[in-house]
Amino acid sequence: MAEKEKLDMFCYQCSQTARGTGCTVKGVCGKEATVARLQDNLLLATKGMAAYLYHARELGYTDTKIDAFLERAFYSTFTNVNFDAEDFVNLAVEAGKMNIRTMQLLKKAHIETYGEPEPTKVQTGTVKGQGIIATGHGLKALGELLKQTEQTGINVYTHSELLPAHGYPGLKKYKHLVGNLGKAWFDQKQLFSKYPVAILGTSNCVLIPKEDYRDRMFTTGPARLPGVQHITGYDYTPVIQKAQSLPELEEKPGDVILTTGFSKSVVLSLKDKIKHLVQTGKINHFFLVGGCDSPLKKAVYFREFVQSLPKNTVVLTLACGKFRINDLNLGEIEGIPRLIDLGQCNDAIVAVEIAEALAELFGMGINELPLTLVLSWMEQKAVAILWSLLALGIKGIYLGPILPAWVNDDILKVLKEKYDLRLISNPDQDIEQILKLK
Numbered sequence: 001m002a003e004k005e006k007l008d009m010f011c012y013q014c015s016q017t018a019r020g021t022g023c024t025v026k027g028v029c030g031k032e033a034t035v036a037r038l039q040d041n042l043l044l045a046t047k048g049m050a051a052y053l054y055h056a057r058e059l060g061y062t063d064t065k066i067d068a069f070l071e072r073a074f075y076s077t078f079t080n081v082n083f084d085a086e087d088f089v090n091l092a093v094e095a096g097k098m099n100i101r102t103m104q105l106l107k108k109a110h111i112e113t114y115g116e117p118e119p120t121k122v123q124t125g126t127v128k129g130q131g132i133i134a135t136g137h138g139l140k141a142l143g144e145l146l147k148q149t150e151q152t153g154i155n156v157y158t159h160s161e162l163l164p165a166h167g168y169p170g171l172k173k174y175k176h177l178v179g180n181l182g183k184a185w186f187d188q189k190q191l192f193s194k195y196p197v198a199i200l201g202t203s204n205c206v207l208i209p210k211e212d213y214r215d216r217m218f219t220t221g222p223a224r225l226p227g228v229q230h231i232t233g234y235d236y237t238p239v240i241q242k243a244q245s246l247p248e249l250e251e252k253p254g255d256v257i258l259t260t261g262f263s264k265s266v267v268l269s270l271k272d273k274i275k276h277l278v279q280t281g282k283i284n285h286f287f288l289v290g291g292c293d294s295p296l297k298k299a300v301y302f303r304e305f306v307q308s309l310p311k312n313t314v315v316l317t318l319a320c321g322k323f324r325i326n327d328l329n330l331g332e333i334e335g336i337p338r339l340i341d342l343g344q345c346n347d348a349i350v351a352v353e354i355a356e357a358l359a360e361l362f363g364m365g366i367n368e369l370p371l372t373l374v375l376s377w378m379e380q381k382a383v384a385i386l387w388s389l390l391a392l393g394i395k396g397i398y399l400g401p402i403l404p405a406w407v408n409d410d411i412l413k414v415l416k417e418k419y420d421l422r423l424i425s426n427p428d429q430d431i432e433q434i435l436k437l438k
């Protein structure tokens, strides 16, 4: 904490700003550091929501209630509008609720457009022929790319958060969607250098490219990169032409086959069996381990955590944090896979709905379920999701790899006292604590 207190706040949004550079201790307007930090927190959560709303709108789905909340949230952070710390905590909780609504909207958009995901095996090697790697979160962009590359002989690969696309019937129907390459977003530079294919960045989590592949990279939607051709709309002809000008990849199967596409319907179709296995002690505990991954060294925790779990536990996962663990063979418990990939970060809504259904099945509240959330965060969607989980009253979440930098002692006190939020420590210690408590 001592380190963080060096910069209590930072705001330079109006002309009164201290020394003409920035208010860093207290606002010239009187804004306290904790209020400034809570304003930042609210803006970060709403940014996360905006990303999901963008992808829902791409598919023709909008919600004026969410738009109205966003206006109110942004307005509250203007100069001389709201100096009330407690109200900003309430607004963050409201943002969490609105983000649930947003994730529901996006899930509806995905399912109504591409069908509900089904468990699907995904290859991780290359297939002989020219190729395109699509990275990011944009199912709409990927769907259009698949349509336009049909019959061209080009193979399409997903990277990172597009892995869950393989589970959607409306996307997996394309035979030239041949596999997933690489892991979470931060291996891009090494991965894109390695494979001489065209690359399409469809959303956030694109990295400034290395020179050796800059001319074969393209962006679309919200993504933009220096010196990289941007495609407005969904005509991917330049990407296809680039792929056709590049050498063929060799046939080289990957070391692992991944499984993705566990939807709410698929998991809940197993609910009677799950209930029986829990009641007979064959499943002792469920964990949700995932979230936004980052290259921070401390993030190795999440793999070690899952590797150290007893065999009578089931792990649900989602978002790019899954790549820390989805190559592990955790086996099954009487036909129930011990590792269940629910999809992208916005599929946190699937996890929530499954948890709610299990709570109903066992006749208890979510906090009484033998379920613990162990989440990694990196960027603003994760902030929105964290507030969604807190808004649902979920307590005892383990968060890592680090405490968000805008959380000061005051905010941490609220998060701990009201929500029992815990920071990850070491896997064995945390597992022991979790299994003892529940």
Ligand code: SF4
Pocket (backbone or CB within 6 Å): 011, 012, 013, 014, 015, 016, 017, 018, 022, 023, 026, 027, 028, 029, 030, 031, 078, 079, 080
């Ligand atoms: S709004 Fe307040 S805290 Fe922000 S720059 Fe202006 S005076 Fe400083």
Ligand code: SF4
Pocket (backbone or CB within 6 Å): 137, 160, 161, 184, 185, 204, 205, 291, 292, 293, 319, 320, 321, 345, 378, 379, 381, 382
């Ligand atoms: S889950 Fe988060 S960190 Fe990972 S690719 Fe998506 S937005 Fe980026």
